[in-house]
Amino acid sequence: MSELASYIRNVPDFPKKGIVFRDITTLLKEPGAVKKVVSTFYEKYCDAKIDKIVGVESRGFILGSALAFKLGIGFIPIRKKGKLPAETVREEYSLEYGTDTIEIHKDALQPGERVLIHDDLLATGGTMSAACKLIERAGGKVAGVCFLVELNFLKGRDRLKNYDVFSLIQYDHE
Amino acid sequence: MSELASYIRNVPDFPKKGIVFRDITTLLKEPGAVKKVVSTFYEKYCDAKIDKIVGVESRGFILGSALAFKLGIGFIPIRKKGKLPAETVREEYSLEYGTDTIEIHKDALQPGERVLIHDDLLATGGTMSAACKLIERAGGKVAGVCFLVELNFLKGRDRLKNYDVFSLIQYDHE
Numbered sequence: 001m002s003e004l005a006s007y008i009r010n011v012p013d014f015p016k017k018g019i020v021f022r023d024i025t026t027l028l029k030e031p032g033a034v035k036k037v038v039s040t041f042y043e044k045y046c047d048a049k050i051d052k053i054v055g056v057e058s059r060g061f062i063l064g065s066a067l068a069f070k071l072g073i074g075f076i077p078i079r080k081k082g083k084l085p086a087e088t089v090r091e092e093y094s095l096e097y098g099t100d101t102i103e104i105h106k107d108a109l110q111p112g113e114r115v116l117i118h119d120d121l122l123a124t125g126g127t128m129s130a131a132c133k134l135i136e137r138a139g140g141k142v143a144g145v146c147f148l149v150e151l152n153f154l155k156g157r158d159r160l161k162n163y164d165v166f167s168l169i170q171y172d173h174e
Numbered sequence: 175m176s177e178l179a180s181y182i183r184n185v186p187d188f189p190k191k192g193i194v195f196r197d198i199t200t201l202l203k204e205p206g207a208v209k210k211v212v213s214t215f216y217e218k219y220c221d222a223k224i225d226k227i228v229g230v231e232s233r234g235f236i237l238g239s240a241l242a243f244k245l246g247i248g249f250i251p252i253r254k255k256g257k258l259p260a261e262t263v264r265e266e267y268s269l270e271y272g273t274d275t276i277e278i279h280k281d282a283l284q285p286g287e288r289v290l291i292h293d294d295l296l297a298t299g300g301t302m303s304a305a306c307k308l309i310e311r312a313g314g315k316v317a318g319v320c321f322l323v324e325l326n327f328l329k330g331r332d333r334l335k336n337y338d339v340f341s342l343i344q345y346d347h348e
Contacts, residue, residue: 011259021259025279028239029226029248038243052203058232062239062249065202069212069240074203077236085185085195105199 005169007033008149020174022149024120028062037168041067041118041146044166050143051113052076056102056131057083063148064118076108078117078131089138093130102127104134114143122147122167125156132163179343181207182323194348196323198294202236214342215241215292215320224317225287226250230276230305231257237322238292250282252291252305263312267304276304278312288317296321296341299330306337 007027014021027033041063050073055064057079068075081090081101088103109115115135119128132142142163150156150167153174157165181201188195201207215237224247229238231253242249255264255275262277283289289309293302306316316337324330324341327348331339 009260014259023259025251025258025260025282029250029282031242031246031248034243034249035246055236058235058253059251061232061235062229062251065236065239066243068205069208069243072205072209074205075208075236076203077199077233079232084199085188085197086183086199108199108203 002169004033004036008169018174022121022151022171024059024148027148034063034066037063037148038066038070040168041166042070044146045116045144046071048116048143049114050116052109052115052140054078054104054115054117054131054135056117056119056127059121060119063120067116067118076104076115078102078104078134089134091130091134091137093126095126100127102130102134104138106138109135109138109140111139113140115140116143117145118147119145120148122150122156122160122165123154125154125159128156129159132160176343178207178210182343192348196295196325196345198233198322201322208237208240211237211322211342212240212244215340216244218320218340219290219318220245222290222317223288224290226283226289226314228252228278228289228291228305228309230291230293230301233295234293237294241290241292250278250289252276252278252308263308265304265308265311267300269300274301276301276308278308280312283309283312283314285313287314289314290317291319292321293319294322296324296330296334296339297328299328299333302330303333306334 009023009026011021053068055061087106144164147167183197183200185195227242229235261280318338321341
C-alpha cells in the first residue's frame with residue numbers, strides 16, 4: 001500500500017450503508033501529497049507524447065488540471081449531460097440502477113490527438129469505459145487512463161483491457 | 175479587454191434564449207493561455223499569505239487546483255449538497271427560481287486560515303457570496319475571491335463588497 005494512502009480518509013456508510021467511501025479531500029489539502037501525486041503521474045507520462053489531459057467531472061477536474069499544468073498541455077473536461085454549451089458528442093452508460101450520460105465538446109480534440117484521461121477513482125470502470133469510447137468517437141486516441149485510487153475488488157480494470165491503466169493507491173477489499 | 179478574452183468562446187442562447195454563454199473550455203485547452211492565467215493569479219497572491227485555495231464546484235475546480243499547485247498550497251472543494259462524504263457546514267442561497275445549497279467539510283480549515291476562493295465566472299455573485307459565508311462559518315478568513323471571467327453588467331461585485339475581488343476578463347454587456 002502506498003504511503004499516499006495515509007492521506008485518504010475512510011468514511012463508512014457513504015453514500016449508503018456498507019460502503020466505505022475513500023475521501024480524497026484530505027489528500028488534496030496537503031500540498032506535499034498533491035506534489036507527490038502529480039510528480040508520479042508526470043514521471044510516467046512526460047515522455048508519452050500526450051497532447052491533452054481529459055478530466056471526468058467533477059473530481060477528475062482537480063488532479064487532471066494540476067497534471068495538465070505540470071505537463072504544459074491543454075485540459076479538456078468531460079461533463080454530465082447538458083452542462084457543455086457548444087455542440088457535443090455523447091455516450092450513455094449503465095449504472096447500478098438506470099443510466100447516465102457524459103459529453104465532450106465535438107471540437108475539443110484535433111483528429112488523432114493522444115489523450116490521457118484522468119478520474120479520481122476506478123470502481124466498476126463504467127464511467128471510464130464510456131469516457132474512452134467518447135474520446136475515440138471525438139477523434140482522439142486514448143494513450144492512457146489514470147486514477148488516484150483503484151478499488152481492485154470491483155475489477156474495473158477488466159472493463160479497460162484495451163487501455164494502459166495506472167493508479168497510485170489500491171484497495172483490495174471494501 | 176484582456177488578450178485572454180480571445181480564447182473564450184461565445185455561445186449564444188445557452189443555457190437559454192437571449193443568454194450569451196462565455197465558454198472557458200476553449201481557453202483551458204490552450205496551455206499558453208492557462209499558463210498566463212495561473213501566472214497572473216500567482217503574481218497577485220504569492221505574497222498574500224494564502225493558506226488554502228477553495229474551488230467552487232465544478233468549473234472552479236479546474237483553475238483553482240492549478241493555482242493551488244503553482245502556489246504550493248492545499249486545495250479544498252466547495253460542493254453541491256450531498257456530495258461530500260464527511261461532516262459538513264452548509265449554506266443555502268437564492269437562485270432566480272428556488273434555492274441551492276453548497277457545502278464544505280467541517281474540518282477542512284484550521285481556525286483562522288486565510289483562504290482564496292476561486293470560481294470561473296462572476297455573474298450575480300450569489301454563489302460566491304454564499305461561499306464566503308461558508309468559509310467564515312467553517313472558521314476561515316476570506317483573503318480574496320478570484321474569477322477568470324466577470325460579467326460587470328450583473329453587478330456581482332456589489333454583493334461582495336467586504337472582499338477583495340479580482341477577475342481577469344470582464345464583459346460590460348451581454
